[in-house]
Amino acid sequence: MPDILELRAELAAHYDLAPSLEAAEATRDIYERMDRVVPLADWAMFAPYVIAINRLKAERNAVILGHNYMTPEIYHGVADFVGDSLQLAIKATEVEADVIVQCGVHFMAETSKIMNPSKIVLMPDMAAGCSLAESISAKGVAEMRALYPGAAVVSYVNTTAEVKAVSDVCCTSANALQIVNAMEGDTVIMTPDQYLARNVAALTHKRVVWWEGSCIVHELYTAADLRAYRESDPEVKIIAHPECTPEVVAEADFTGSTKDIIDWVHAHKPPKAMLVTECSMAANISDELPEVEFAKPCNMCPYMKMITLEKILYALHSMTGQVEIDPAVAMPARRAVQRMIDISRKVAV
């Protein structure tokens, strides 16, 4: 990717991207999905990008897969499919378009490429990483196997392709407990999220051992803060992601993946909800749930926020940022992801 000024100059030479109330009006149907959280003046800036991206998507026969942490203008404006990591991994196996633009972090783009090697997978910003994926390498997995011989390795999808390739199976926040329970043997190694592992350990009869990684977004929440909030406002429902500490999870009324969180709020419609996860989650569902007031605090994922309309447009325009994975790594990594999908489907029926 060129530096941001070069990128802007290239886009300005090919597209009219000036803020435009006319473009905002032409995309009113899209804007209505986020008008509680995005001011019209901002939408007038976003709309020319949304129009250009959606046009280019059709020309390139591309689809945009967006994670639930994308900002509203991406989530509602240009994504063809949105979901949690498990939904995105499954969707990557089903896509028929020639090009997948992954709006999320790098490990998600790798998963799409692993599951669909013949497609072009574009990452709008290759630097959009993840503190969990960066915390462990294939060598770390080997160290854990040496410490616990014979134990199955269950790696969170928030890992590089190299780590997936040396794992027995993957898991996501949506299916971690089922995957651990499906492993043979009494001891299961979970990498790299110590808090997801500890939260699963509290629910399974298996002995779970873990790598000491953590998510820089979710580890910031404390049980004391949540308790204080609830005391000041007893009506609030606290809904947490399992990357939070077990103490935070113990304070929550519900814990689940980003999809499970969205489903829970839709099903229960509490008058006030605190989503103990990334800030865009509440913003993305705010218009669908006008009866729910979303309480702060929330925390931003600096990696997810590296994905912008400008970078998505540039990726589609230049067809740069293509994700490549050594086939010798991709093949065993695919086995671990596919095994996860198969176990999830078997447990769901």
Ligand code: 13P
């Ligand atoms: P989900 O699989 O629940 O969407 O979580 C992904 C993630 O990175 C959360 O921080």
Ligand code: SF4
């Ligand atoms: Fe990684 Fe945490 Fe960001 Fe999710 S929120 S992508 S786990 S750093």
